Amino acid sequence: MDLVALLAIQVLYAVASLALISVGLAIIFGMMRVINLAHGEFLMLGGYAAIVATSHGISIWVAMLVVAPIVVGLIGIIVERAIIRFLYGRMIDTMLATWGLSLFLVGLTTAIFGNTTVGISAPLGSIQIGAYRTSAYTLFVIAIAIAVLGAIFAVMRWTRLGLIARGTMQNADMAAALGVNPPRVYAVTFGVGAALSGLAGAVLAPVSGVFPTIGVAYVAKSFITVIGGGAAILSGTVSASALFGTINQIATFVTTPVFGEVALLAAAIVLIRLLPQGITGRFFRRGL
Amino acid sequence: MNGRSLNILGLVLVSVTGLAFMLLTPQLAELDTVLDLTVYMIMAVLALSLALIWGFGGILCFGQSAFFGLGAYTYAIAMFNIGESTLPFLLAIILPAAFAALLGYFMFYGRISDVYLGVITLTVTLILFNSVNSTAGPEFHIGTARLGGFNGIPGIPPLNWPFNKTAAIDLEGMFYLATGSLLATYFGLRLLLASQFGRIIVGIRENERRAELLGYDPRAYKLATFTIGGALAGFAGCLFANWGNFVSPTIFGLAQSAQIIIWVIVGGRGTLIGPVIGCIGIQWLSAALGANQPSGGSDLWSKIFANAPLILGVILIAFVLLVPKGLVPTLGDIGLSLVRRRRAREQRGFEPQQAE
Numbered sequence: 256m257d258l259v260a261l262l263a264i265q266v267l268y269a270v271a272s273l274a275l276i277s278v279g280l281a282i283i284f285g286m287m288r289v290i291n292l293a294h295g296e297f298l299m300l301g302g303y304a305a306i307v308a309t310s311h312g313i314s315i316w317v318a319m320l321v322v323a324p325i326v327v328g329l330i331g332i333i334v335e336r337a338i339i340r341f342l343y344g345r346m347i348d349t350m351l352a353t354w355g356l357s358l359f360l361v362g363l364t365t366a367i368f369g370n371t372t373v374g375i376s377a378p379l380g381s382i383q384i385g386a387y388r389t390s391a392y393t394l395f396v397i398a399i400a401i402a403v404l405g406a407i408f409a410v411m412r413w414t415r416l417g418l419i420a421r422g423t424m425q426n427a428d429m430a431a432a433l434g435v436n437p438p439r440v441y442a443v444t445f446g447v448g449a450a451l452s453g454l455a456g457a458v459l460a461p462v463s464g465v466f467p468t469i470g471v472a473y474v475a476k477s478f479i480t481v482i483g484g485g486a487a488i489l490s491g492t493v494s495a496s497a498l499f500g501t502i503n504q505i506a507t508f509v510t511t512p513v514f515g516e517v518a519l520l521a522a523a524i525v526l527i528r529l530l531p532q533g534i535t536g537r538f539f540r541r542g543l
Numbered sequence: 544m545n546g547r548s549l550n551i552l553g554l555v556l557v558s559v560t561g562l563a564f565m566l567l568t569p570q571l572a573e574l575d576t577v578l579d580l581t582v583y584m585i586m587a588v589l590a591l592s593l594a595l596i597w598g599f600g601g602i603l604c605f606g607q608s609a610f611f612g613l614g615a616y617t618y619a620i621a622m623f624n625i626g627e628s629t630l631p632f633l634l635a636i637i638l639p640a641a642f643a644a645l646l647g648y649f650m651f652y653g654r655i656s657d658v659y660l661g662v663i664t665l666t667v668t669l670i671l672f673n674s675v676n677s678t679a680g681p682e683f684h685i686g687t688a689r690l691g692g693f694n695g696i697p698g699i700p701p702l703n704w705p706f707n708k709t710a711a712i713d714l715e716g717m718f719y720l721a722t723g724s725l726l727a728t729y730f731g732l733r734l735l736l737a738s739q740f741g742r743i744i745v746g747i748r749e750n751e752r753r754a755e756l757l758g759y760d761p762r763a764y765k766l767a768t769f770t771i772g773g774a775l776a777g778f779a780g781c782l783f784a785n786w787g788n789f790v791s792p793t794i795f796g797l798a799q800s801a802q803i804i805i806w807v808i809v810g811g812r813g814t815l816i817g818p819v820i821g822c823i824g825i826q827w828l829s830a831a832l833g834a835n836q837p838s839g840g841s842d843l844w845s846k847i848f849a850n851a852p853l854i855l856g857v858i859l860i861a862f863v864l865l866v867p868k869g870l871v872p873t874l875g876d877i878g879l880s881l882v883r884r885r886r887a888r889e890q891r892g893f894e895p896q897q898a899e
Contacts, residue, residue, distance in 0.1 A: 362853025
């Protein structure tokens with residue numbers, strides 16, 4: 256029984272972390288049809304921002320939940336203004352340019368921070384479940400994921416900003432005719448997506464440590480989640496994370512973490528063969 | 544001069560330079576230069592494999608290094624188990640091709656878009672890298688070959704003459720083999736592209752729907768192109784495993800995949816000579832940057848200039864934004880417009896404007 260509870264928490268954690276690392280990408284892809292291959296590096300920068308801020312005496316909570324999103328969000332806006340905006344409508348070129356950006360950022364952080372892993376210890380200690388102990392931080396990550404997804408839902412559903420964003424997503428020309436400035440919406444969207452990635456990177460930094468090439472570990476999983484999810488941002492991310500996170504965690508439990516990832520990929524390829532439009536292409540079509 | 548004679552001139556130029564390079568280099572250059580040039584030639588074969596599937600087939604594969612690595616690993620593992628290189632050599636081509644065919648089946652028959660295709664190939668590469676990287680323990684072995692995980696497989700036996708185990712290839716022989724393979728690949732692809740098959744795949748790249756309405760099945764043609772590309776990359780991988788007598792998981796890595804893309808985009812999509820030039824140029828640049836690395840240099844600028852990913856990233860962004868067609872087509876365009884302008888100036892005197 257305790258083992259089942261523990262496994263349930265692990266699965267929930269896998270789903271939550273998958274949703275966290277994917278949601279920033281899902282927003283950028285879902286709203287702007289931009290594939291951001293530097294997504295993993297945004298996560299990595301979030302981790303570094305949190306660590307640098309903590310080492311300057313800022314509380315770890317502030318560093319993770321405030322500093323990291325702001326820093327990476329600003330970087331995102333700069334990137335959008337300097338590179339992405341010239342490439343709208345040229346999907347392949349955007350992918351290539353953001354891949355170049357990814358290499359550039361990896362090189363830059365290697366030059367600045369060196370090619371070593373820096374870590375911050377996870378706060379909150381551990382909790383007891385029957386005969387087993389697990390880190391309380393795991394529960395914190397799950398809570399953050401729920402909070403982030405809830406906040407996105409609230410903003411998209413009930414605020415004017417969300418209305419404008421959804422309108423621009425559906426028909427940019429029509430939105431422009433109604434007085435919205437699509438380039439500004441795109442810049443803000445990209446910034447928000449980057450900020451959420453920074454938040455996710457910072458929140459996961461105590462779990463995994465941070466090193467310049469850590470983005471590689473995230474990028475494949477988050478892309479698979481976004482593609483598996485399909486066009487709808489929230490329901491797509493949630494359903495795909497639930498599916499892939501569960502598969503990943505159970506395969507990890509039975510074999511090793513590496514084969515957990517292999518199982519995740521295999522499941523994703525089969526899913527895309529069956530549902531080329533992703534999960535939300537067939538189910539939850541009216542979701543957000 | 545019309546297009547056809549220009550084409551023939553190009554072919555003659557490439558074959559004369561290529562043959563001269565192949566025959567003269569070992570006579571004139573030092574052995575270590577020959578060794579460096581060998582790996583450039585091998586990588587150029589790899590560049591050609593992507594030039595075919597991306598530049599002509601229109602399939603953006605971010606995971607060409609997966610087939611390259613698979614070829615290298617297949618050769619290494621088969622070589623340790625068999626000890627004679629004929630079968631390992633063939634396996635190193637067949638296995639990546641089969642893997643490409645399987646992956647291609649899922650992608651092309653699922654009719655996923657170009658962008659998803661890029662992401663899936665990228666993911667496959669990463670997963671392969673992670674899987675092979677984690678096989679360090681002695682319990683991971685295939686036959687007598689230990690996989691070695693992140694340590695790689697050292698001491699791979701070299702190729703030998705088919706069915707003659709004693710006649711192993713030496714360093715100079717490796718150079719001839721690599722350069723010969725590059726020339727053979729180049730001309731082979733030229734022939735392929737001039738054939739009906741080649742024209743159909745270019746037609747599909749230009750307009751898939753139209754090709755389909757004309758009765759060609761784009762899925763099958765794309766699958767065939769992708770499989771040929773996989774086989775070529777595996778072949779390059781086999782040569783690479785021979786060159787260093789060593790493979791490690793980094794050849795599956797993202798950096799390797801990115802390099803191949805950069806070679807093609809710098810040289811120019813839709814040409815064959817462009818990616819070869821791009822490949823050799825970028826590798827030369829990377830080597831020069833690496834050589835400049837000051838020993839113990841600690842100030843930021845020296846770290847930045849010795850940092851290959853950083854420089855490659857900047858090159859990639861700059862080319863996508865500023866020279867999206869790549870060097871060779873852009874230079875071609877400039878040359879063509881110069882010729883046109885001069886011709887127009889000559890003709891303006893005697894006759895009315897004539898359409899080309």
